Amino acid sequence: MESNNIELITRMVIQAINQNEKKGDGFMVPIGVSARHIHLTQEHVEALFGPGYQLTKKKELMGGQFASNETVTIVGLKLRAIENVRILGPVRKASQVEVSATDAIKLGMNVPVRESGDVAGSAPIAIVGPKGAVYLKEGCIVAMRHIHMSPKDAQAAGVKDGDIVSVKADNERGTIFNQVKIRVDDSFTLEMHIDTDEANAAKIATGTTVTIIK
Structure with a gap:
Protein backbone atom coordinates (compact mmCIF):
# COMPACT_ATOMS: atom_id res chain seq x y z
CA MET A 1 0.00 0.00 0.00
CA SER A 34 9.19 18.37 9.24
CA ALA A 35 12.75 18.20 7.93
CA ARG A 36 14.84 21.32 7.28
CA HIS A 37 13.43 23.37 4.40
CA ILE A 38 13.27 26.82 2.83
CA HIS A 39 10.58 29.24 1.71
CA LEU A 40 11.66 31.78 -0.90
CA THR A 41 10.43 34.92 -2.61
CA GLN A 42 10.26 34.86 -6.41
CA GLU A 43 13.12 37.36 -6.45
CA HIS A 44 15.32 34.98 -4.49
CA VAL A 45 14.25 31.99 -6.61
CA GLU A 46 15.52 33.85 -9.67
CA ALA A 47 18.70 34.94 -7.90
CA LEU A 48 19.46 31.30 -7.09
CA PHE A 49 18.23 29.57 -10.27
CA GLY A 50 18.23 32.22 -12.97
CA PRO A 51 15.94 34.93 -14.42
CA GLY A 52 12.32 33.86 -14.85
CA TYR A 53 12.83 30.53 -13.07
CA GLN A 54 9.72 28.87 -11.59
CA LEU A 55 9.71 26.22 -8.87
CA THR A 56 8.56 22.76 -10.01
CA LYS A 57 6.38 20.44 -7.94
CA LYS A 58 7.72 17.22 -6.46
CA LYS A 59 4.93 16.49 -3.94
CA GLU A 60 1.69 18.21 -2.97
CA LEU A 61 1.43 19.31 0.66
CA MET A 62 -1.50 20.64 2.65
CA GLY A 63 -2.81 24.16 2.38
CA GLY A 64 -1.79 24.53 -1.26
CA GLN A 65 1.90 24.12 -0.49
CA PHE A 66 4.23 21.73 -2.28
CA ALA A 67 7.70 20.26 -1.92
CA SER A 68 9.65 21.37 -4.97
CA ASN A 69 12.22 19.43 -6.95
CA GLU A 70 14.72 22.22 -6.30
CA THR A 71 17.25 22.09 -3.48
CA VAL A 72 19.94 24.51 -2.31
CA THR A 73 22.87 24.70 0.09
CA ILE A 74 22.66 26.79 3.27
CA VAL A 75 25.82 28.27 4.79
CA GLY A 76 26.28 29.49 8.37
CA LEU A 77 28.45 32.33 9.66
CA LYS A 78 31.46 30.06 10.09
CA LEU A 79 31.14 28.82 6.49
CA ARG A 80 29.71 25.53 7.69
CA ALA A 81 27.23 24.24 5.14
CA ILE A 82 24.29 21.85 4.77
CA GLU A 83 23.55 20.67 1.23
CA ASN A 84 20.36 19.49 -0.49
CA VAL A 85 17.92 21.59 1.54
CA ARG A 86 14.53 21.40 -0.15
CA ILE A 87 12.53 24.46 -1.17
CA LEU A 88 8.79 24.51 -0.41
CA GLY A 89 6.44 26.37 -2.71
CA PRO A 90 4.65 28.43 -3.70
CA VAL A 91 6.83 31.52 -3.36
CA ARG A 92 6.26 33.82 -0.37
CA LYS A 93 6.51 37.51 0.45
CA ALA A 94 9.59 36.85 2.62
CA SER A 95 12.27 34.17 2.49
CA GLN A 96 12.69 31.90 5.52
CA VAL A 97 14.95 28.97 6.41
CA GLU A 98 13.72 26.39 8.94
CA VAL A 99 16.29 24.11 10.57
CA SER A 100 16.50 21.87 13.63
CA ALA A 101 18.56 22.66 16.72
CA THR A 102 21.08 20.03 15.59
CA ASP A 103 21.33 21.73 12.20
CA ALA A 104 21.99 25.03 13.97
CA ILE A 105 24.89 23.46 15.88
CA LYS A 106 26.29 22.05 12.63
CA LEU A 107 26.05 25.50 11.07
CA GLY A 108 27.76 27.05 14.09
CA MET A 109 24.84 29.39 14.74
CA ASN A 110 22.49 30.48 17.51
CA VAL A 111 19.06 30.06 15.92
CA PRO A 112 15.91 31.12 17.83
CA VAL A 113 12.72 29.09 18.18
CA ARG A 114 10.02 31.02 16.34
CA GLU A 115 6.60 30.63 14.80
CA SER A 116 6.76 30.48 11.02
CA GLY A 117 6.80 33.99 9.59
CA ASP A 118 8.22 35.58 12.75
CA VAL A 119 11.73 36.23 11.47
CA ALA A 120 12.46 39.71 12.86
CA GLY A 121 15.82 39.55 14.62
CA SER A 122 16.31 35.87 13.76
CA ALA A 123 19.59 34.34 12.61
CA PRO A 124 21.35 35.33 9.36
CA ILE A 125 21.98 32.68 6.72
CA ALA A 126 23.43 32.38 3.21
CA ILE A 127 21.66 30.35 0.52
CA VAL A 128 23.57 29.02 -2.48
CA GLY A 129 21.91 27.81 -5.67
CA PRO A 130 23.21 26.67 -9.06
CA LYS A 131 23.11 30.18 -10.56
CA GLY A 132 23.82 32.45 -7.60
CA ALA A 133 23.65 33.10 -3.87
CA VAL A 134 21.45 35.07 -1.46
CA TYR A 135 22.37 36.39 1.97
CA LEU A 136 19.56 36.86 4.51
CA LYS A 137 20.38 39.24 7.36
CA GLU A 138 17.56 37.52 9.25
CA GLY A 139 15.31 34.62 8.38
CA CYS A 140 16.74 31.40 9.87
CA ILE A 141 14.60 29.86 12.63
CA VAL A 142 13.90 26.64 14.51
CA ALA A 143 10.15 26.27 13.97
CA MET A 144 7.92 26.30 17.04
Whole structure:
Protein backbone atom coordinates (compact mmCIF):
# COMPACT_ATOMS: atom_id res chain seq x y z
CA MET A 1 0.00 0.00 0.00
CA GLU A 2 1.32 3.42 -0.91
CA SER A 3 2.30 5.76 1.93
CA ASN A 4 -0.29 8.33 0.81
CA ASN A 5 -3.05 5.74 1.18
CA ILE A 6 -1.79 4.75 4.64
CA GLU A 7 -1.79 8.41 5.73
CA LEU A 8 -5.33 8.85 4.38
CA ILE A 9 -6.62 5.80 6.25
CA THR A 10 -4.90 6.98 9.44
CA ARG A 11 -6.60 10.38 9.19
CA MET A 12 -10.00 8.78 8.56
CA VAL A 13 -9.65 6.56 11.65
CA ILE A 14 -8.57 9.51 13.81
CA GLN A 15 -11.49 11.58 12.55
CA ALA A 16 -13.94 8.80 13.37
CA ILE A 17 -12.52 8.42 16.89
CA ASN A 18 -12.50 12.16 17.54
CA GLN A 19 -16.12 12.50 16.50
CA ASN A 20 -17.00 10.23 19.41
CA GLU A 21 -14.77 12.03 21.93
CA LYS A 22 -15.93 14.86 24.16
CA LYS A 23 -14.37 18.27 23.60
CA GLY A 24 -11.04 18.97 25.25
CA ASP A 25 -8.61 16.34 26.49
CA GLY A 26 -8.31 13.19 24.42
CA PHE A 27 -8.40 14.71 20.93
CA MET A 28 -6.09 12.71 18.67
CA VAL A 29 -3.77 14.26 16.11
CA PRO A 30 -1.43 12.65 13.53
CA ILE A 31 2.22 13.72 13.47
CA GLY A 32 4.04 15.15 10.49
CA VAL A 33 7.81 15.27 10.92
CA SER A 34 9.19 18.37 9.24
CA ALA A 35 12.75 18.20 7.93
CA ARG A 36 14.84 21.32 7.28
CA HIS A 37 13.43 23.37 4.40
CA ILE A 38 13.27 26.82 2.83
CA HIS A 39 10.58 29.24 1.71
CA LEU A 40 11.66 31.78 -0.90
CA THR A 41 10.43 34.92 -2.61
CA GLN A 42 10.26 34.86 -6.41
CA GLU A 43 13.12 37.36 -6.45
CA HIS A 44 15.32 34.98 -4.49
CA VAL A 45 14.25 31.99 -6.61
CA GLU A 46 15.52 33.85 -9.67
CA ALA A 47 18.70 34.94 -7.90
CA LEU A 48 19.46 31.30 -7.09
CA PHE A 49 18.23 29.57 -10.27
CA GLY A 50 18.23 32.22 -12.97
CA PRO A 51 15.94 34.93 -14.42
CA GLY A 52 12.32 33.86 -14.85
CA TYR A 53 12.83 30.53 -13.07
CA GLN A 54 9.72 28.87 -11.59
CA LEU A 55 9.71 26.22 -8.87
CA THR A 56 8.56 22.76 -10.01
CA LYS A 57 6.38 20.44 -7.94
CA LYS A 58 7.72 17.22 -6.46
CA LYS A 59 4.93 16.49 -3.94
CA GLU A 60 1.69 18.21 -2.97
CA LEU A 61 1.43 19.31 0.66
CA MET A 62 -1.50 20.64 2.65
CA GLY A 63 -2.81 24.16 2.38
CA GLY A 64 -1.79 24.53 -1.26
CA GLN A 65 1.90 24.12 -0.49
CA PHE A 66 4.23 21.73 -2.28
CA ALA A 67 7.70 20.26 -1.92
CA SER A 68 9.65 21.37 -4.97
CA ASN A 69 12.22 19.43 -6.95
CA GLU A 70 14.72 22.22 -6.30
CA THR A 71 17.25 22.09 -3.48
CA VAL A 72 19.94 24.51 -2.31
CA THR A 73 22.87 24.70 0.09
CA ILE A 74 22.66 26.79 3.27
CA VAL A 75 25.82 28.27 4.79
CA GLY A 76 26.28 29.49 8.37
CA LEU A 77 28.45 32.33 9.66
CA LYS A 78 31.46 30.06 10.09
CA LEU A 79 31.14 28.82 6.49
CA ARG A 80 29.71 25.53 7.69
CA ALA A 81 27.23 24.24 5.14
CA ILE A 82 24.29 21.85 4.77
CA GLU A 83 23.55 20.67 1.23
CA ASN A 84 20.36 19.49 -0.49
CA VAL A 85 17.92 21.59 1.54
CA ARG A 86 14.53 21.40 -0.15
CA ILE A 87 12.53 24.46 -1.17
CA LEU A 88 8.79 24.51 -0.41
CA GLY A 89 6.44 26.37 -2.71
CA PRO A 90 4.65 28.43 -3.70
CA VAL A 91 6.83 31.52 -3.36
CA ARG A 92 6.26 33.82 -0.37
CA LYS A 93 6.51 37.51 0.45
CA ALA A 94 9.59 36.85 2.62
CA SER A 95 12.27 34.17 2.49
CA GLN A 96 12.69 31.90 5.52
CA VAL A 97 14.95 28.97 6.41
CA GLU A 98 13.72 26.39 8.94
CA VAL A 99 16.29 24.11 10.57
CA SER A 100 16.50 21.87 13.63
CA ALA A 101 18.56 22.66 16.72
CA THR A 102 21.08 20.03 15.59
CA ASP A 103 21.33 21.73 12.20
CA ALA A 104 21.99 25.03 13.97
CA ILE A 105 24.89 23.46 15.88
CA LYS A 106 26.29 22.05 12.63
CA LEU A 107 26.05 25.50 11.07
CA GLY A 108 27.76 27.05 14.09
CA MET A 109 24.84 29.39 14.74
CA ASN A 110 22.49 30.48 17.51
CA VAL A 111 19.06 30.06 15.92
CA PRO A 112 15.91 31.12 17.83
CA VAL A 113 12.72 29.09 18.18
CA ARG A 114 10.02 31.02 16.34
CA GLU A 115 6.60 30.63 14.80
CA SER A 116 6.76 30.48 11.02
CA GLY A 117 6.80 33.99 9.59
CA ASP A 118 8.22 35.58 12.75
CA VAL A 119 11.73 36.23 11.47
CA ALA A 120 12.46 39.71 12.86
CA GLY A 121 15.82 39.55 14.62
CA SER A 122 16.31 35.87 13.76
CA ALA A 123 19.59 34.34 12.61
CA PRO A 124 21.35 35.33 9.36
CA ILE A 125 21.98 32.68 6.72
CA ALA A 126 23.43 32.38 3.21
CA ILE A 127 21.66 30.35 0.52
CA VAL A 128 23.57 29.02 -2.48
CA GLY A 129 21.91 27.81 -5.67
CA PRO A 130 23.21 26.67 -9.06
CA LYS A 131 23.11 30.18 -10.56
CA GLY A 132 23.82 32.45 -7.60
CA ALA A 133 23.65 33.10 -3.87
CA VAL A 134 21.45 35.07 -1.46
CA TYR A 135 22.37 36.39 1.97
CA LEU A 136 19.56 36.86 4.51
CA LYS A 137 20.38 39.24 7.36
CA GLU A 138 17.56 37.52 9.25
CA GLY A 139 15.31 34.62 8.38
CA CYS A 140 16.74 31.40 9.87
CA ILE A 141 14.60 29.86 12.63
CA VAL A 142 13.90 26.64 14.51
CA ALA A 143 10.15 26.27 13.97
CA MET A 144 7.92 26.30 17.04
CA ARG A 145 6.01 23.02 17.29
CA HIS A 146 2.40 23.51 16.20
CA ILE A 147 -0.83 21.82 15.16
CA HIS A 148 -2.63 22.62 11.92
CA MET A 149 -6.43 22.34 12.15
CA SER A 150 -9.52 23.15 10.16
CA PRO A 151 -12.20 25.18 11.97
CA LYS A 152 -14.25 21.98 12.30
CA ASP A 153 -11.37 20.14 13.98
CA ALA A 154 -10.71 23.10 16.27
CA GLN A 155 -14.33 23.13 17.37
CA ALA A 156 -14.24 19.39 18.03
CA ALA A 157 -11.04 19.76 20.06
CA GLY A 158 -12.36 22.74 21.99
CA VAL A 159 -9.49 25.01 20.94
CA LYS A 160 -9.04 28.14 18.85
CA ASP A 161 -6.37 29.70 16.67
CA GLY A 162 -3.40 30.85 18.75
CA ASP A 163 -4.09 28.60 21.75
CA ILE A 164 -1.10 26.90 23.40
CA VAL A 165 -1.65 23.27 24.42
CA SER A 166 0.27 20.22 25.60
CA VAL A 167 0.36 16.98 23.64
CA LYS A 168 1.17 13.45 24.83
CA ALA A 169 2.79 10.64 22.86
CA ASP A 170 1.92 7.27 24.39
CA ASN A 171 4.89 5.13 23.44
CA GLU A 172 7.93 3.73 25.25
CA ARG A 173 9.36 7.25 25.58
CA GLY A 174 6.13 8.61 27.01
CA THR A 175 6.86 12.12 25.78
CA ILE A 176 4.79 15.22 26.59
CA PHE A 177 5.24 18.20 24.29
CA ASN A 178 4.46 21.54 25.91
CA GLN A 179 4.14 24.92 24.19
CA VAL A 180 2.35 23.57 21.11
CA LYS A 181 0.59 26.32 19.17
CA ILE A 182 -2.79 25.79 17.53
CA ARG A 183 -3.08 27.17 13.99
CA VAL A 184 -6.54 27.15 12.39
CA ASP A 185 -7.39 27.74 8.74
CA ASP A 186 -9.92 26.39 6.25
CA SER A 187 -7.06 25.08 4.09
CA PHE A 188 -5.41 23.07 6.86
CA THR A 189 -5.48 19.30 7.28
CA LEU A 190 -5.25 18.02 10.86
CA GLU A 191 -1.57 17.45 11.66
CA MET A 192 0.98 18.32 14.34
CA HIS A 193 4.35 19.43 12.99
CA ILE A 194 7.56 18.73 14.88
CA ASP A 195 11.12 18.77 13.60
CA THR A 196 13.49 15.83 13.20
CA ASP A 197 15.21 16.45 16.56
CA GLU A 198 11.92 16.28 18.43
CA ALA A 199 10.76 13.22 16.51
CA ASN A 200 13.98 11.28 17.05
CA ALA A 201 14.13 12.11 20.76
CA ALA A 202 10.54 10.95 21.28
CA LYS A 203 10.87 7.99 18.90
CA ILE A 204 8.05 9.31 16.73
CA ALA A 205 7.60 9.05 12.97
CA THR A 206 5.25 10.68 10.47
CA GLY A 207 1.81 9.12 10.90
CA THR A 208 2.21 8.46 14.63
CA THR A 209 -0.81 9.68 16.60
CA VAL A 210 -0.60 11.88 19.70
CA THR A 211 -3.23 13.25 22.05
CA ILE A 212 -4.00 16.81 23.13
CA ILE A 213 -4.05 16.93 26.94
CA LYS A 214 -4.14 20.75 27.40
